[in-house]
Amino acid sequence: MARTFELSQQHFDEMLAWLDPDRERAGMKYEELRLSLIRILSWNGCVDAEGMIDETVDRVASKVRDLKDTFKGDPRLYFYGVANNLVKEYKRTIDLYVPIEDVDLPAASSSEAEEAEAEQHCLQTCLQALSCENRELILDYYRKDKHDKIVHHKEMAQLLGVPLGALRVRMHRIRTSLEDCVNRCCEQFASKKMK
Amino acid sequence: MSEAFLTKDVIKEFLLGNLDQEERQRIEKAFLTDSEAQDLILMTEDELVEEYLDDSLDPDERSRFLKHYLCAPRQQRKLRITKSLRVQARATPQLVSQTPTTPPKTSLPPSRVDWRSRLILLPLAAGIIVAVIAGAVWLIQTRRSNTQIAKDHSAIEQELAELNTPSSSSLAPVQFLSYALPPVSVRSLQPPAELVLPTQAQVIELWLIWNDAEKFKNNQAILKKTGASEQFTIHNLPVENKPQGKAARLRIPVHMLTRGVYQIAFGGVSSDGAASQPVEYTFVVSGQ
Numbered sequence: 001m002a003r004t005f006e007l008s009q010q011h012f013d014e015m016l017a018w019l020d021p022d023r024e025r026a027g028m029k030y031e032e033l034r035l036s037l038i039r040i041l042s043w044n045g046c047v048d049a050e051g052m053i054d055e056t057v058d059r060v061a062s063k064v065r066d067l068k069d070t071f072k073g074d075p076r077l078y079f080y081g082v083a084n085n086l087v088k089e090y091k092r093t094i095d096l097y098v099p100i101e102d103v104d105l106p107a108a109s110s111s112e113a114e115e116a117e118a119e120q121h122c123l124q125t126c127l128q129a130l131s132c133e134n135r136e137l138i139l140d141y142y143r144k145d146k147h148d149k150i151v152h153h154k155e156m157a158q159l160l161g162v163p164l165g166a167l168r169v170r171m172h173r174i175r176t177s178l179e180d181c182v183n184r185c186c187e188q189f190a191s192k193k194m195k
Numbered sequence: 196m197s198e199a200f201l202t203k204d205v206i207k208e209f210l211l212g213n214l215d216q217e218e219r220q221r222i223e224k225a226f227l228t229d230s231e232a233q234d235l236i237l238m239t240e241d242e243l244v245e246e247y248l249d250d251s252l253d254p255d256e257r258s259r260f261l262k263h264y265l266c267a268p269r270q271q272r273k274l275r276i277t278k279s280l281r282v283q284a285r286a287t288p289q290l291v292s293q294t295p296t297t298p299p300k301t302s303l304p305p306s307r308v309d310w311r312s313r314l315i316l317l318p319l320a321a322g323i324i325v326a327v328i329a330g331a332v333w334l335i336q337t338r339r340s341n342t343q344i345a346k347d348h349s350a351i352e353q354e355l356a357e358l359n360t361p362s363s364s365s366l367a368p369v370q371f372l373s374y375a376l377p378p379v380s381v382r383s384l385q386p387p388a389e390l391v392l393p394t395q396a397q398v399i400e401l402w403l404i405w406n407d408a409e410k411f412k413n414n415q416a417i418l419k420k421t422g423a424s425e426q427f428t429i430h431n432l433p434v435e436n437k438p439q440g441k442a443a444r445l446r447i448p449v450h451m452l453t454r455g456v457y458q459i460a461f462g463g464v465s466s467d468g469a470a471s472q473p474v475e476y477t478f479v480v481s482g483q
Contacts, residue, residue: 033227036226036227036233037227038269039226039237039269040223040226040227041267042267042268042269042270043209043210043223043264043267043270044219045212045263045266045267046267047266047267047268049267049269074228076227076228077224077227077228080223080224080227084220084223117413119272119275119276120279120413123276123279123280124430127283138280138284139280139283139284139287140284141284142277142280142281142283142284142285143284143285143287145248145249145281146249146251149249168238169234169238172234172237172238172241175241175280176237178276178280179272179273179276182272182276183269183272186272
């Protein structure tokens with residue numbers, strides 16, 4: 001997506017300070033916010049969610065000097081409002097719903113094959129980056145399917161001495177960290193490829 | 196969590212694009228500002244992907260999943276990652292997670308001990324101290340042994356990886372034995388291939404016959420001796436045409452083999468994330 005504003009370090013710093021006066025906390029809040037907005041835009045069917053969030057950040061940063069004094073409330077909701085407007089612009093210009101089953105997909109190009117290979121490599125790397133216990137847990141969690149899966153998960157919960165709900169939460173956290181790791185790894189691969 | 200409207204059914208409808216704009220925005224704002232809501236939405240998303248892979252969505256849900264949810268590359272990647280995890284998990288023999296539960300803490304009530312009881316307690320205490328010291332010595336020796344085992348395992352895995360790189364195809368086939376292994380079938384009356392030790396060969400070359408082998412961009416074989424806990428994973432075996440059909444080549448150094456039955460679980464993942472069911476092979480090592 002084309003960027004309409006050249007984000008300066010000063011604007012970025014002011015935007016971070018608006019999120020939190022403490023620089024380190026602000027950085028963490030910014031990363032969490034960015035990831036959450038990317039997810040929201042992806043759920044809205046946006047193909048270039050990362051690009052649209054960069055545009056969102058640019059637009060907010062360009063106005064942050066006024067916002068600090070005029071906006072009341074959670075700054076995250078302001079970011080959300082800007083991102084939501086971008087989604088509306090996007091949906092006006094693009095036919096969003098491309099039914100996958102109706103599309104005659106061409107054979108994978110060599111770059112797509114490279115990306116798929118990179119994704120697999122990233123998954124393996126990120127699995128190895130998990131602690132041994134978490135890696136074994138997540139693989140054990142996916143061992144069965146359908147009804148067997150339900151029984152297996154109950155057995156796992158009993159072995160760990162936790163309620164089933166707690167096991168699901170733990171698996172969710174491991175899976176989320178794994179997906180975030182793979183996404184970051186794939187983004188690094190893509191940015192290296194562009195250089 | 197203050198958002199009582201956020202149920203799993205509502206979240207599922209949100210992810211499948213079935214809610215109006217007002218409802219969508221309400222959920223999205225909750226996702227941004229409420230950490231419990233965020234967890235619930237993300238976990239429901241995980242379950243939705245699982246339901247799709249288990250083929251348990253109804254036709255309308257499945258259609259919406261494909262048309263709406265899978266529009267975005269991020270969701271497509273999530274699906275591929277989940278598929279890959281399932282393939283990898285099912286290709287890995289079950290681990291026994293014997294993580295014990297934390298026993299409830301107990302404490303003995305204080306009691307009055309008179310001099311007669313001390314005559315019994317002192318030798319008992321001495322015996323306990325000796326047992327603790329002996330246990331500590333055993334533990335140190337076991338840990339050293341486990342460290343050595345881990346080092347040996349790592350060395351064997353490295354050797355397997357080097358033997359099975361595609362470039363190793365160009366190595367001169369010095370003293371190796373070659374076997375073609377068909378997949379295990381409940382209907383098969385054929386005995387498993389048998390390797391008799393000792394042998395002049397330094398390397399065993401197994402051709403895992405599987406006509407779908409070439410379809411998969413990435414594959415892995417997991418080698419395990421029946422009854423042993425140790426297993427070795429070898430990635431991306433080269434695939435060639437053999438008289439029996441397409442086969443993946445697995446080379447094993449003879450020195451790591453001992454008498455017994457060995458199993459290989461072989462599976463692959465295609466570039467679009469489609470996963471194969473693991474295929475199993477067996478061979479027997481016999482002799483001295």
